[in-house]
Amino acid sequence: MATLSLRGVRKSYQAGFETIKGIDLDIADREFVVFVGPSGCGKSTLLRMIAGLEDITAGDLLIDGQRVNDVDPSKRGLAMVFQTYALYPHMTVADNMGFALKLAGVSKTERDAKVREAARILQLESYLDRRPKALSGGQRQRVAIGRAIVRQPKVFLFDEPLSNLDAALRGQTRVELLRLHEELAATMIYVTHDQIEAMTMADKIVVLQGGIVEQVGSPMELYNHPANLFVAGFIGSPRMNFLPVTVASGDGAGNGVVALADGNQVAVQMGEALPAPGTPLTLGIRPERLYWDPNGPFAGEGHLVERLGGLTLLHLTLTGGEELVVQTDGNDPVQPHVLVRSAVSPDECHLFGADGQALRRPGHIAQPPARPLPGEAPVVATATA
Amino acid sequence: MRSSPLKTLLTTLLGWIVAFALFFPIFWMVLTSFKTELGAISTPPEVFFRPVITAYQEVQARSNYLHFALNSILISVGGTLVAMLLSIPAAYAMAFHPSHRTRSTLLWMLSTKMLPPVGVLVPIYLLFRTSHLLDSRIGLIGIYALMNLPIVVWMLFTFFREMPKDILEAGRMDGATTWNEVVHLLMPLTLPGMASTALLSLILCWNEAFWSLNLTSSSAAPLTTFIASFSSPEGLFFAKLSAASTLAVAPILVFGWISQRQLVRGLTFGAVK
Ligand SMILES: Nc1ncnc2c1ncn2[C@@H]1O[C@H](COP(=O)(O)OP(=O)(O)O)[C@@H](O)[C@H]1O
Ligand SMILES: [Mg+2]
Numbered sequence: 001m002a003t004l005s006l007r008g009v010r011k012s013y014q015a016g017f018e019t020i021k022g023i024d025l026d027i028a029d030r031e032f033v034v035f036v037g038p039s040g041c042g043k044s045t046l047l048r049m050i051a052g053l054e055d056i057t058a059g060d061l062l063i064d065g066q067r068v069n070d071v072d073p074s075k076r077g078l079a080m081v082f083q084t085y086a087l088y089p090h091m092t093v094a095d096n097m098g099f100a101l102k103l104a105g106v107s108k109t110e111r112d113a114k115v116r117e118a119a120r121i122l123q124l125e126s127y128l129d130r131r132p133k134a135l136s137g138g139q140r141q142r143v144a145i146g147r148a149i150v151r152q153p154k155v156f157l158f159d160e161p162l163s164n165l166d167a168a169l170r171g172q173t174r175v176e177l178l179r180l181h182e183e184l185a186a187t188m189i190y191v192t193h194d195q196i197e198a199m200t201m202a203d204k205i206v207v208l209q210g211g212i213v214e215q216v217g218s219p220m221e222l223y224n225h226p227a228n229l230f231v232a233g234f235i236g237s238p239r240m241n242f243l244p245v246t247v248a249s250g251d252g253a254g255n256g257v258v259a260l261a262d263g264n265q266v267a268v269q270m271g272e273a274l275p276a277p278g279t280p281l282t283l284g285i286r287p288e289r290l291y292w293d294p295n296g297p298f299a300g301e302g303h304l305v306e307r308l309g310g311l312t313l314l315h316l317t318l319t320g321g322e323e324l325v326v327q328t329d330g331n332d333p334v335q336p337h338v339l340v341r342s343a344v345s346p347d348e349c350h351l352f353g354a355d356g357q358a359l360r361r362p363g364h365i366a367q368p369p370a371r372p373l374p375g376e377a378p379v380v381a382t383a384t385a
Numbered sequence: 386m387r388s389s390p391l392k393t394l395l396t397t398l399l400g401w402i403v404a405f406a407l408f409f410p411i412f413w414m415v416l417t418s419f420k421t422e423l424g425a426i427s428t429p430p431e432v433f434f435r436p437v438i439t440a441y442q443e444v445q446a447r448s449n450y451l452h453f454a455l456n457s458i459l460i461s462v463g464g465t466l467v468a469m470l471l472s473i474p475a476a477y478a479m480a481f482h483p484s485h486r487t488r489s490t491l492l493w494m495l496s497t498k499m500l501p502p503v504g505v506l507v508p509i510y511l512l513f514r515t516s517h518l519l520d521s522r523i524g525l526i527g528i529y530a531l532m533n534l535p536i537v538v539w540m541l542f543t544f545f546r547e548m549p550k551d552i553l554e555a556g557r558m559d560g561a562t563t564w565n566e567v568v569h570l571l572m573p574l575t576l577p578g579m580a581s582t583a584l585l586s587l588i589l590c591w592n593e594a595f596w597s598l599n600l601t602s603s604s605a606a607p608l609t610t611f612i613a614s615f616s617s618p619e620g621l622f623f624a625k626l627s628a629a630s631t632l633a634v635a636p637i638l639v640f641g642w643i644s645q646r647q648l649v650r651g652l653t654f655g656a657v658k
Contacts, residue, residue: 053554074560086551090573099569100559147559 002064002077002154002187003029004050009059011045011211019045021211022059027189027204032181035191036198036234037208043191044083044159046208050189051080051157063154074100079148080157083164085140087132087147093119094128097146118146121183138169145177149184158190162197174200195235199223207231225364229282229356238287238313240350243322245283250274254362258283258351261320264297269346271360275353284350284358287313287327292334296343298324302336316340411634418627425623440628444615447625450632453611457636460522460597460607461590464529465583471530472537473579477567479538480545481553491542494535502532502595513600522605525597529590537586544578545571577650584641584648591637608633 004027011020020042027033035043048054050061052073060067068076088096094115095102101111119125122142132140141161148156161177162170178201181188192198198205199219207214207222207230215227219235226232232240243260250256254270258281266283268274275281288311290298300316312332316324326342328334351359417425419436444450479487509528510519518524548571556570572579594609601610615622615629641648 051558053557073557078558080555080558082551082555084549084551086549086555088552088555088570099556099561103560103565147555151559 003027003062004155004187004189005060005062005065006050007060007062009046009049009061010057011042011049011054012057018057019211020049020057023213025206025213025216027187030185030187032178032188032190032201032203033206034198034202034204035189035206035208036195037193037214038234039193041208042211043193043208047080047157047159047189047191050155051078052076053080077154078157079151079153079155080159081141081144081148081161083160085132085144085164087140087143089132092129092131093124093135093143093146096132096143097150100147100151114150115146118149121149121180122146137165138173141165141173145180149180153186155187155189156184158188160192161190162192163194177201196237199235205235207234225358225361226284226350227358229284229352229358232284232350232352232358236286238325238327241285241287241290241324242352243283243285243318243324245281245351247274247277247279247281249277255346260297260318261322262299262318264299264320266297266344266349267346268349268351269362270349270351271362271364274351274359280354281359282352284352285324285344285348287325289344289348290324290326290342291344292326292328292340293343294341296341298326298342298344299339300324301339302334305334305336314340316342414627415631416627417623418631420624422622422624425627440624441632444625444628444632448611448614450611453606453608453633454636456522456605457591457607457609457633460525460529460605461587463522463526464533464590465586467526467530468533468537468586469579469583471534472541472582473567473572475538476541476545477563477571480542480548481550491539495539498535506599509596510599518600520601520603520605525600525605525607528596528600529593532593532596533586533589536589537582540582540585541575541579544575544582547578548574577647580644581648581650584644588637588641 004025006023006025009020009023010018012018023046035046037043045054049056052068052071056069061069063076063078088099091099094112097115097118098111101114106114115128116125119128122145124139124142124146127135127139127143132143135143141164144161158177162173165173174197177188177190190197190201202219204216205219205222206216209230214234215222215231217225222231222235226235226240229242233242245258245260245266248257248259248265250273252273254272254274255268256270256274257265257267258274259265260283268283298316298318300318302314302316304315306313306315307330310330312328312330312334314326314328314332314334314336316326318324324342334340347362350361353359416432418440419438420431420434421437421439424431424434479491513519513524516524518527552574553566553570556566561569591607592609594613597607597609598613601607612626612629612633615626
C-alpha cells in the first residue's frame with residue numbers, strides 16, 4: 001500500500017522566485033502517474049522533492065498519510081531511476097543492484113538471491129559481472145531499474161528514463177515498464193516531456209507548466225476534454241488546430257454557430273451555453289477529426305502534404321489566412337495547390353474563451369471510472385443487450 | 386591545422402633546448418658528486434674524468450644519511466596524510482553543498498599562499514618553543530600539512546566537482562550516509578585525482594626547506610637540513626655538497642619518475658577538457 005499526497009507544495013531555489021507554485025495532488029496506490037510538461041516547467045524539481053533530494057520550501061508531502069518533508073530520502077521507501085541512469089561506474093552490475101541492500105546490512109546470500117531475482121525479471125542474468133561501461137544503453141537502463149526493484153520500494157520514481165534511448169528501444173522499453181508495473185503492483189511516478197509516453201503509459205496524467213498544474217486526468221479525459229488551450233495544444237499528435245472565431249448564434253443549450261475569419265460558419269455543440277454573439281473565441285479541432293466535404297466550411301489550398309504511410313497530413317492555408325492541418329488516410333490521393341473543403345462534426349469542436357479556458361464539451365464527466373489497477377480483479381463489462 | 390616540417394623541427398629543437406637547460410644543473414650536480422674536491426673546483430671544469438665515490442664515503446662518515454631520509458619520509462607522508470584528511474571533508478562540502486560564499490572562501494584560502502612564510506616565522510617559532518614542538522617530527526608534520534592545505538583543498542575541490550552529482554544522489558536514495566558516500570562512491574571514483582593531489586603534496590613536503598631549517602636542528606631534521614649542513618661556513622666543498630644533494634633528491638626523483646603519468650594526468654585533468 002502506498003498513497004502519496006501533495007498539499008500546497010512550493011519550491012524556491014532563490015528567495016523571491018518560485019519554481020513550483022503550489023501543487024495539490026493525490027496519487028492512489030498502484031497508480032501509474034505521469035508528470036508531463038515542456039522542458040523547464042519543474043517536473044524534475046517536483047519529482048526530486050518527492051524523492052527527498054530537494055527541500056520542500058512550503059507545503060506538505062504525505063506518504064501513506066505520514067508527513068515526510070523532513071524524512072531522509074532512503075527512509076521514504078522510494079526508489080528513483082535517473083535520466084542519466086547514475087550507475088556506479090566502479091561496481092559490477094550485481095554490486096550496483098545490491099548496493100542498497102549492502103548498506104542496509106542484508107546478508108550476502110539474501111542479497112544475491114534478490115539481485116538474481118531482479119536480474120531474471122529484467123533479463124540481465126548474463127551481465128551480472130560486467131561493469132556499466134561494458135553495457136549498451138538499454139542494458140544500463142535496465143540495471144538502473146533493477147537497482148530500484150531490489151529495494152522493493154513503495155513508490156518508483158522515474159525521471160525521463162527513456163530520453164537517452166533510440167526510438168526503437170524507447171517503444172520496447174515503454175512496453176516493458178508497463179509490464180513491470182503490472183508485475184510489481186507498485187505505485188509509479190514517471191516524468192517525461194513526451195506526451196506520447198504520457199498518453200500510452202499513464203493511468204493519470206499531470207500536465208505541468210511554469211510550476212503549476214494545468215490539468216490532472218486520465219489520458220482520454222485530457223484528450224477529449226482539455227481544460228485549457230495549453231493542455232489542448234500539448235496533448236495529442238499532430239497538434240490540435242486553433243482558429244480565431246466569433247460567436248454567430250447560440251441556442252442557450254450549447255448548440256450554436258461560430259464564424260471563421262472568411263465568414264464561413266461552423267456548427268458547434270457544447271455542454272454549456274455559448275457566450276453572446278460577437279464574442280471572440282478560439283476554435284480547436286483535432287486534425288484527425290476533419291474530413292473532406294465539398295460543402296465544408298474550411299476552404300483552403302494545401303501547401304504541403306506529409307505522407308506517413310498509415311496516414312496523410314495536409315497543411316492548408318484557409319481563405320481567411322489561417323493555417324489548418326487535416327489528417328486523412330494514408331492512401332488519400334490528395335494533392336497540394338488545389339482548393340479543398342473539409343468539415344467537422346459539431347460535437348468534435350473545442351471552444352476556448354479569451355482567458356484560454358475551455359467551454360465544457362458534451363459528455364464530460366468530472367471523474368471517469370478508473371481502469372482496474374494491477375492486482376485488482378478486472379471490472380467485467382456487463383452486456384447491455 | 387597541419388604545421389610544416391620546418392616548424393615541427395624548430396619547435397622540437399626549442400623543446401630540447403629548454404629541457405636541457407632545466408636538466409643541466411641536476412646533471413652537473415650528479416657529475417660533480419663523483420669528482421674529488423680538487424676536481425670539482427678545477428677550471429676549466431672537467432667533463433671527462435675518473436669517477437670516484439670518496440665524496441659519498443665522506444658524507445656518510447660525517448653524518449647519518451638514513452636518519453635524515455627516515456625523517457623526510459615520515460614527515461612528508463605524515464604531512465600529506467593530515468592535509469588529505471582535513472581537505473577531503475572541506476572539499477566535499479564546498480563541491481557538493483556550495484553556498485554563495487564558496488568561491489571567495491577558496492580564493493581566500495589560496496591567497497594565504499601569497500604571503501611570504503618568513504612573515505609568520507617569528508610567531509610560529511615562538512608558538513613552537515612554548516609548546517615544545519621545536520625539532521619534533523609532529524611539529525613539522527603540522528606545519529607541512531597547513532602549508533599545503535590550500536593547494537590540496539583546491540585540487541580536491543576541482544576533482545570532486547567533476548564527479549556527476551547524480552551518482553551521489555543515487556547513493557543517497559540507496560541509503561548511503563555521508564560517510565558511505567565518501568568511502569564507497571567519492572573516493573573510488575576520484576582516486577586518480579586524489580592520488581595526484583597526494584603525490585604533489587608529498588613532493589612539496591619533501592623539497593620544503595624554509596620551515597625545516599628554522600624549526601629543526603638534528604633529531605627531526607629532514608634531508609633538506611642534511612644538504613644545508615654541507616654548505617659549511619669554513620668553505621664550500623662542492624663534491625660533498627653535490628653528493629649530499631644527490632642523495633637527498635634521488636628518492637623523490639625516482640618516485641616522481643615512476644608516478645609521472647599519474648601526476649600529469651591528475652594535474653591536467655580539468656585543463657584539457
Ligand atoms: N538547483 C537549481 N538551482 C536553481 N534553479 C534550478 C535548479 N534546478 C532547477 N532549477 C530551475 O527550475 C526550473 C525547473 O527545472 P526542472 O525541474 O529541471 O525542469 P524540467 O525537469 O521540467 O525540465 C528551471 O527553470 C531550472 O532552471
Ligand atoms: Mg527534467
